[in-house]
Amino acid sequence: MILHIAFYFAVLSLVSVGGIPSVMPEMQRLVVDVEGWMSAAEYTQLFAIGQAAPGPNVLVTALIGWKVAGIAGGLVALGAFCGPAAALAYTIGGYWDRMRDAPWRKDIQRALVPITVGFIVSGGYVLATPQGPIWQSAVIAGTSAATLYATKLNPLWILAAGGVLGYFLF
Amino acid sequence: MEYNPPKSLLELYLGFLSIGARSFGGVLPWAHRTMVEERRWIAPGDFAEVLALCQFLPGPNVGNVSVVLGRRWFGPVGSVVAFAGLMALPLVWVFGLALLYADFATHPAVRAVVTGVGVAGGGLFIGTALKLAKPLVQKPWALALAVSCFGVIAIGRMSLFAVLPVAALLGWLGARRGLI
Numbered sequence: 001m002i003l004h005i006a007f008y009f010a011v012l013s014l015v016s017v018g019g020i021p022s023v024m025p026e027m028q029r030l031v032v033d034v035e036g037w038m039s040a041a042e043y044t045q046l047f048a049i050g051q052a053a054p055g056p057n058v059l060v061t062a063l064i065g066w067k068v069a070g071i072a073g074g075l076v077a078l079g080a081f082c083g084p085a086a087a088l089a090y091t092i093g094g095y096w097d098r099m100r101d102a103p104w105r106k107d108i109q110r111a112l113v114p115i116t117v118g119f120i121v122s123g124g125y126v127l128a129t130p131q132g133p134i135w136q137s138a139v140i141a142g143t144s145a146a147t148l149y150a151t152k153l154n155p156l157w158i159l160a161a162g163g164v165l166g167y168f169l170f
Numbered sequence: 171m172e173y174n175p176p177k178s179l180l181e182l183y184l185g186f187l188s189i190g191a192r193s194f195g196g197v198l199p200w201a202h203r204t205m206v207e208e209r210r211w212i213a214p215g216d217f218a219e220v221l222a223l224c225q226f227l228p229g230p231n232v233g234n235v236s237v238v239l240g241r242r243w244f245g246p247v248g249s250v251v252a253f254a255g256l257m258a259l260p261l262v263w264v265f266g267l268a269l270l271y272a273d274f275a276t277h278p279a280v281r282a283v284v285t286g287v288g289v290a291g292g293g294l295f296i297g298t299a300l301k302l303a304k305p306l307v308q309k310p311w312a313l314a315l316a317v318s319c320f321g322v323i324a325i326g327r328m329s330l331f332a333v334l335p336v337a338a339l340l341g342w343l344g345a346r347r348g349l350i
Contacts, residue, residue: 015334016228021295025323026330033327041285045275048288049267054194055260058230062261063268071265078257085229086237090249093238096223109226110350111341113302114312118319118337120299125324128292130285137289144293149300156195158294159287166286167279 018116024123136169186255311349
């Protein structure tokens with residue numbers, strides 16, 4: 001199982017345009033739908049724990065690995081997801097000055113915006129509907145999305161409010 | 171205003187350690203504050219350039235920033251040290267929380283609160299995407315592409331690996347024709 005996760009996350013690493021939010025649906029599809037390693041609810045709860053800790057949101061990959069194969073699984077999953085992308089960043093880092101103003105790079109960047117938007121909304125949707133599209137989830141996720149969009153409130157308060165609403169609604 | 175890179179690997183490690191330790195609710199603001207404002211390792215414009223590269227590339231943005239800057243200052247060892255510093259404390263935190271949660275996960279109230287936090291976190295993604303989507307409002311092609319991606323991934327439950335090549339091709343053609 002560890003090897004399976006390592007391989008899958010490593011490949012996913014290279015297509016994670018827009019970072020972790022974009023690949024949340026695919027990871028959930030793998031561990032919940034395809035492999036049955038956890039339920040959709042457990043997946044959302046692991047994500048919540050990742051959000052409640054400091055550090056990059058990529059840590060959720062460590063939690064998924066941990067749930068499936070213990071602490072070692074967590075470290076392997078994190079390394080597998082970060083490694084290939086880091087190797088790419090390491091290599092490209094030296095050429096960036098030449099690439100930066102190339103017209104093809106600007107085309108790619110523009111092309112990626114709508115795709116990233118679609119993927120990130122999908123990530124949000126998948127995480128917010130662990131029990132299917134029920135009104136309770138819609139209220140919590142809708143409030144949180146609107147608050148982030150319209151105010152400058154620290155996201156931690158929004159997450160805390162989600163916890164309080166969760167206590168009463170779920 | 172003088173900006174000087176870290177002088178030793180230890181300084182590099184401690185800098186990234188403090189970014190990781192304090193970054194509740196998002197790493198990026200803390201990365202900027204630590205490296206640009208407090209330790210003055212890198213000028214703001216330079217930081218923005220590195221960040222643009224790391225947002226363009228796949229992978230975790232700030233994780234990539236640590237790799238790129240670590241390399242610039244100390245070579246391969248620097249990349250490893252910076253990345254390890256960034257992840258060390260958050261990893262301990264997150265595993266600690268997960269173990270704690272595992273003990274209480276059967277408690278319905280605890281589960282409800284944690285699920286609420288996760289659902290709200292999903293909402294944060296949606297809010298972030300809405301901000302990113304603002305410039306797309308006058309570009310029907312781009313909006314259609316974003317909505318289609320959502321439809322096939324979130325509702326259709328198709329694999330990212332099947333969707334991305336097609337979406338990338340459509341996006342590329344659209345961008346070349348000035349539609350996106």
